Amino acid sequence: MATMKDIAKLAGVSTSTVSHVINKTRFVSDEIAERVNNAAKELHYTAPSALARSFKTNRTNTLGMIVTTSTNPFFGEVVKGVERSCYHAGYNLILCNTEGDAQRMKASIDTLMQKRVDGFILMCSTLEGEYSEILEKLQSVPVVVMDWGPISLPCDKIQDNSLRGGYLATKHLIQQGHREIGCITGPLVRHQAQMRYQGFKRAMKEAALNINPKWVVEGDFECEGGYQALAKFQDNGKLPSAIFAGNDMMAMGLINAANEQGISVPADLSVMGYDDIHLAKYMTPSLTTVHQPKYRLGKAAVDALIQRISDSGSEPQIVELEPAVIERGSVAEFLGER
Known part of the structure; x- marks a missing residue:
C-alpha cells in the first residue's frame, strides 16, 4: 500500500506538503497540488477518511459560524472573508443562520457540536441580552465573537471601533x-x-x-x-x-x-x-x-480562532480594527444657505 512518503518521492515534494494537500490543512499552489494528486492517483493511494482522521487527531479541521439573517449586505461581505480565510488555512466552514431566534441558535449550536467542529465564530448581535444559557453550551470549545456587546464568556472578540x-x-x-x-x-x-x-x-x-x-x-x-x-x-x-x-x-x-x-x-x-x-x-x-474592513474582520476572526484552538490557555484578546471616512457624493460643503 502506497504511503505519503511514496507520493512525496514521486511528486518531488516534501512529505509535509503531501499531507497538507491530502488533508487540506494548508493552502498549496494549484501546480503543486496537481502534482501531488496525480502522484497519489498513479500510486492508487487511498487516504484515511475525514472521520477516521478526526478520531485520531481529535480535530475535524471544521469551524462553525452562526450569524443573524439580515438584508444588510455587510454580513455577507464579512462571511465571504471568513470563508476565504478558512479555505486558505485548510479549514472547512459550516454556516448556520439564526434568523434572530434564540431557539434556532441553540439548535444550531447542538448541530455543530454533533459535527465536532473545532471552534465557533458567533456574529449574532440581535440576541444581545439572551445569551447566558446559550453561551453555557460553549464553555468547552474555542469561541470567537464578532461585533457583539460585552459578554461574560471569556473568549476572543473581533470588532470595529x-x-x-x-x-x-x-x-x-x-x-x-x-x-x-x-x-x-x-x-x-x-x-x-x-x-x-x-x-x-x-x-x-x-x-x-x-x-x-x-x-x-x-x-x-x-x-x-x-x-x-x-x-x-x-x-x-x-x-x-x-x-x-x-x-x-x-x-x-x-x-x-x-x-x-x-x-x-x-x-x-x-x-x-x-x-x-x-x-x-x-x-x-x-x-x-x-x-x-469587512474582509479583514472575517480574516481576523478565523486567525484568532485557529490560534485559540492551538493555544487554549492564552488570555482572551480583543482585536479592534480602525474605521476610515470614504468621501463620495452624498455630502456637500455647507455654505450657510439652503
Missing part, C-alpha cells in the same frame, strides 16, 4: 461646514448602535454644537428604518442640513425617501452612512460613508 467611527463620521460633516446635524441611530440596545451614537455626541460636543433631540431618531439598521426616519424628522419641524445614519442601509432608505419628496441629496440634505458596503459607491449619489 464603532465609537471612533461615529466620531469620524460626524466630524467629517462638521468639517464640511454643517452645524445642524441629525442622527439616525441603530437600535440602541445594540452595542454598535450605542457606540456610534456616542461617537456622534462626542464630535458634536467637541465642536461646541448643540444636539437637537428632535433630530435624533432611533432606527432599525435596515432600509425601512432610514426611509421612515425622514417623516419623523419632518414631523418635528425643519430638517437639519446633514444627517449621519448609523449604517449604509438606513442611509439608502433615507436617500430614497428624500428623492420621493423632491429633496435633493446633497444639495438640500447631506447624508453620511456607515459600513461602506459594496453597493455604496454605485448609488446615486454615491454614498459618503465610514469604511469597515
Whole structure:
C-alpha cells in the first residue's frame, strides 16, 4: 500500500506538503497540488477518511459560524472573508443562520457540536441580552465573537471601533461646514448602535454644537428604518442640513425617501452612512460613508480562532480594527444657505 512518503518521492515534494494537500490543512499552489494528486492517483493511494482522521487527531479541521439573517449586505461581505480565510488555512466552514431566534441558535449550536467542529465564530448581535444559557453550551470549545456587546464568556472578540467611527463620521460633516446635524441611530440596545451614537455626541460636543433631540431618531439598521426616519424628522419641524445614519442601509432608505419628496441629496440634505458596503459607491449619489474592513474582520476572526484552538490557555484578546471616512457624493460643503 502506497504511503505519503511514496507520493512525496514521486511528486518531488516534501512529505509535509503531501499531507497538507491530502488533508487540506494548508493552502498549496494549484501546480503543486496537481502534482501531488496525480502522484497519489498513479500510486492508487487511498487516504484515511475525514472521520477516521478526526478520531485520531481529535480535530475535524471544521469551524462553525452562526450569524443573524439580515438584508444588510455587510454580513455577507464579512462571511465571504471568513470563508476565504478558512479555505486558505485548510479549514472547512459550516454556516448556520439564526434568523434572530434564540431557539434556532441553540439548535444550531447542538448541530455543530454533533459535527465536532473545532471552534465557533458567533456574529449574532440581535440576541444581545439572551445569551447566558446559550453561551453555557460553549464553555468547552474555542469561541470567537464578532461585533457583539460585552459578554461574560471569556473568549476572543473581533470588532470595529464603532465609537471612533461615529466620531469620524460626524466630524467629517462638521468639517464640511454643517452645524445642524441629525442622527439616525441603530437600535440602541445594540452595542454598535450605542457606540456610534456616542461617537456622534462626542464630535458634536467637541465642536461646541448643540444636539437637537428632535433630530435624533432611533432606527432599525435596515432600509425601512432610514426611509421612515425622514417623516419623523419632518414631523418635528425643519430638517437639519446633514444627517449621519448609523449604517449604509438606513442611509439608502433615507436617500430614497428624500428623492420621493423632491429633496435633493446633497444639495438640500447631506447624508453620511456607515459600513461602506459594496453597493455604496454605485448609488446615486454615491454614498459618503465610514469604511469597515469587512474582509479583514472575517480574516481576523478565523486567525484568532485557529490560534485559540492551538493555544487554549492564552488570555482572551480583543482585536479592534480602525474605521476610515470614504468621501463620495452624498455630502456637500455647507455654505450657510439652503
